[in-house]
Amino acid sequence: MATKSDSDLPFSQACEHNKAPILEHLRALLKGCDSVLEVGAGTGQHAVHFAKLLPHLTWHPSDVSNNLGTLALRVLNASVENLRKPVRLDVDHCRWNCGRFDAIFTANTLHIMSERSVENFFLNIPNHMNTKAQLIVYGPFKYNGKFTTPSNSNFDLWLKTRNTDSGLRDFEWVSALAKHAGLQLKHDFSMPANNQLLVWEIGL
Numbered sequence: 320m321a322t323k324s325d326s327d328l329p330f331s332q333a334c335e336h337n338k339a340p341i342l343e344h345l346r347a348l349l350k351g352c353d354s355v356l357e358v359g360a361g362t363g364q365h366a367v368h369f370a371k372l373l374p375h376l377t378w379h380p381s382d383v384s385n386n387l388g389t390l391a392l393r394v395l396n397a398s399v400e401n402l403r404k405p406v407r408l409d410v411d412h413c414r415w416n417c418g419r420f421d422a423i424f425t426a427n428t429l430h431i432m433s434e435r436s437v438e439n440f441f442l443n444i445p446n447h448m449n450t451k452a453q454l455i456v457y458g459p460f461k462y463n464g465k466f467t468t469p470s471n472s473n474f475d476l477w478l479k480t481r482n483t484d485s486g487l488r489d490f491e492w493v494s495a496l497a498k499h500a501g502l503q504l505k506h507d508f509s510m511p512a513n514n515q516l517l518v519w520e521i522g523l
């Protein structure tokens with residue numbers, strides 16, 4: 320594989336801001352977990368940070384094929400023992416290219432995917448969760464059809480100018496999809512910059 324330094328790779332300033340507050344929760348949530356699948360890992364900054372600082376588990380990043388090359392380079396550069404080579408995973412594919420995990424993590428993806436893709440995501444989730452596994456979702460949400468802040472409303476408008484299928488999702492709609500998938504909501508943490516960290520657990 321071609322070598323590229325991290326400074327040549329796609330970079331998210333938002334990841335740098337949110338990785339510490341997310342990690343604070345992951346430390347507690349993932350205490351008894353051995354394996355985590357990350358869906359839509361993007362630049363890989365979260366994967367590298369969380370794998371380094373949660374050495375008791377293996378972190379399995381994934382993304383769609385367009386992002387896989389640069390994600391793989393960041394993972395390679397990081398050379399973290401418990402960070403696995405990323406796999407190609409598109410939530411719209413009926414068979415995901417991976418096994419079962421103690422937790423599935425995804426950040427800032429549900430407002431990027433179409434509604435149909437979010438539905439597919441929740442349909443596939445139970446096939447990849449071990450008993451008592453958790454689903455941990457980070458990002459901005461609407462509640463009862465309302466934006467929590469004007470900045471989230473502006474963000475939604477901006478997303479839709481880029482792709483009309485994108486947009487902040489209703490917490491209630493996402494919760495209904497999760498319930499249908501056999502998941503129980505355990506936590507709804509408020510996070511900095513008007514984001515949430517939603518945590519579900521699969522029923523027995």
Ligand SMILES: C[S@@+](CC[C@H](N)C(=O)[O-])C[C@H]1O[C@@H](n2cnc3c(N)ncnc32)[C@H](O)[C@@H]1O
Pocket residue numbers: 331334358359360361362365382383386408409410411425426427428431432436
């Ligand atoms: C805004 S980026 C977030 C990346 C990273 N998780 C973060 O927090 O910076 C959205 C991610 O969702 C991924 N994504 C979009 N559609 C997807 C799909 N159908 N299946 C899996 N991932 C998808 C994109 O490839 C991208 O990595």
